[in-house]
Amino acid sequence: MTINTQYTKFRPQRYQTRVPIFWWVHKWAHLRFITRELTSVFVAIYAFVLLFQLWALNQGAETYALFLAWLRTPISIGLHMVALLFVIFHSITWFNLAPKALVLRLGTKRVPDAVLIVLNYLAWGVLSVVIAWIMLKA
Amino acid sequence: MQTTISLEIQRYRPEQESEPVYQSYEVPLRKDWVILDALNYIKDNLDGSLSYRWSCRMGVCGSCGMMANGTPVLTCATFLETYAPGPIRVEPLINFPVIRDLIIDMSEFITKLKQMKPWIVREEEQPLSDGEYLQTPDQLTEYKQYSMCINCMLCYAACPIVGLEPGFLGPAAIALAQRYNFDNRDQGKKQRTEILKEDNGIYECTFVGECSIVCPKSVDPAGAIQRYKVAAAAEWWKSLLLPWGNR
Numbered sequence: 001m002t003i004n005t006q007y008t009k010f011r012p013q014r015y016q017t018r019v020p021i022f023w024w025v026h027k028w029a030h031l032r033f034i035t036r037e038l039t040s041v042f043v044a045i046y047a048f049v050l051l052f053q054l055w056a057l058n059q060g061a062e063t064y065a066l067f068l069a070w071l072r073t074p075i076s077i078g079l080h081m082v083a084l085l086f087v088i089f090h091s092i093t094w095f096n097l098a099p100k101a102l103v104l105r106l107g108t109k110r111v112p113d114a115v116l117i118v119l120n121y122l123a124w125g126v127l128s129v130v131i132a133w134i135m136l137k138a
Numbered sequence: 139m140q141t142t143i144s145l146e147i148q149r150y151r152p153e154q155e156s157e158p159v160y161q162s163y164e165v166p167l168r169k170d171w172v173i174l175d176a177l178n179y180i181k182d183n184l185d186g187s188l189s190y191r192w193s194c195r196m197g198v199c200g201s202c203g204m205m206a207n208g209t210p211v212l213t214c215a216t217f218l219e220t221y222a223p224g225p226i227r228v229e230p231l232i233n234f235p236v237i238r239d240l241i242i243d244m245s246e247f248i249t250k251l252k253q254m255k256p257w258i259v260r261e262e263e264q265p266l267s268d269g270e271y272l273q274t275p276d277q278l279t280e281y282k283q284y285s286m287c288i289n290c291m292l293c294y295a296a297c298p299i300v301g302l303e304p305g306f307l308g309p310a311a312i313a314l315a316q317r318y319n320f321d322n323r324d325q326g327k328k329q330r331t332e333i334l335k336e337d338n339g340i341y342e343c344t345f346v347g348e349c350s351i352v353c354p355k356s357v358d359p360a361g362a363i364q365r366y367k368v369a370a371a372a373e374w375w376k377s378l379l380l381p382w383g384n385r
């Protein structure tokens with residue numbers, strides 16, 4: 001039998017592990033969580049693109065034309081594709097989680113989770129159609 | 139036909155070793171045996187020095203929580219067969235200091251629970267002559283789910299935030315706060331929110347959601363925390379838009 005020289009009878013050592021930096025790679029649920037968190041970076045990037053567009057618009061026709069030209073470059077299109085994928089992932093994961101945060105009651109009955117999720121998707125769909133309609137009409 | 143299964147159990151005997159080691163035991167694989175039965179078999183027949191906690195062996199006392207192949211489970215409610223052909227790695231709950239073998243130190247957890255004031259707080263007690271505080275079945279449903287917690291701490295082992303930020307009050311404590319907040323007889327929500335809106339409270343949670351998945355009683359602590367956040371945000375907006383309102 002080995003003897004632990006650090007041992008003190010009345011104050012025995014507790015063993016404590018530390019969380020490794022890459023704690024999230026071992027489990028699919030954790031990986032999905034980190035991905036969901038990361039998607040917010042792309043949401044932010046996209047918000048910046050929009051702000052930048054407003055700024056360009058404010059600078060006059062010439063700047064705005066430059067901005068529009070940049071939008072057509074492969075880099076910009078690539079960025080938009082990637083951002084779109086991540087933003088869709090972001091929206092879907094959050095819509096599916098929504099019922100956890102939102103407990104609605106109709107009278108004494110709790111509105112079922114599925115209904116809340118479907119309502120979210122419906123709102124998403126309707127808003128997207130409205131925005132597309134405004135854009136395409138212009 | 140497989141007749142035995144092997145258990146790799148994490149041993150930590152502070153008088154002997156400064157780091158845990160793994161020890162293998164071969165136990166009968168019986169259809170009706172849960173992991174806890176296997177541990178009891180080892181203790182009775184193979185190695186009396188193995189230490190672990192248990193009491194009710196029916197998913198009520200919450201003392202037999204351990205990691206089985208990396209997932210926090212109640213060992214009295216987890217059948218050996220699900221892991222066949224094995225081996226099963228049994229470890230103490232993670233995110234807690236280990237005292238010995240499969241026994242963890244839960245004192246921090248108890249302190250956190252107490253901070254939530256888990257009792258009915260009244261601004262003014264009504265006199266005894268007025269009788270009890272009444273409650274309708276609907277008012278009971280409002281919080282009942284959160285009252286089912288057995289303090290097994292599986293949610294603390296499942297929560298990566300608890301591991302990263304040991305000060306975080308954690309899933310069970312916040313669900314317990316909600317159990318009283320949603321109780322119509324209670325008036326202590328403000329006091330609890332004071333504590334929970336601090337650094338170690340609800341905003342530490344990033345909604346990984348694993349706590350609700352491992353919960354053996356379907357308490358849904360993740361939901362409890364998110365509802366708290368929504369309510370706190372609504373409060374904040376209300377105080378911003380209606381500064382003259384009754385605070």
Ligand code: FES
Nearest residue numbers: 195199200202214
């Ligand atoms: S022994 Fe009581 S919950 Fe498992």
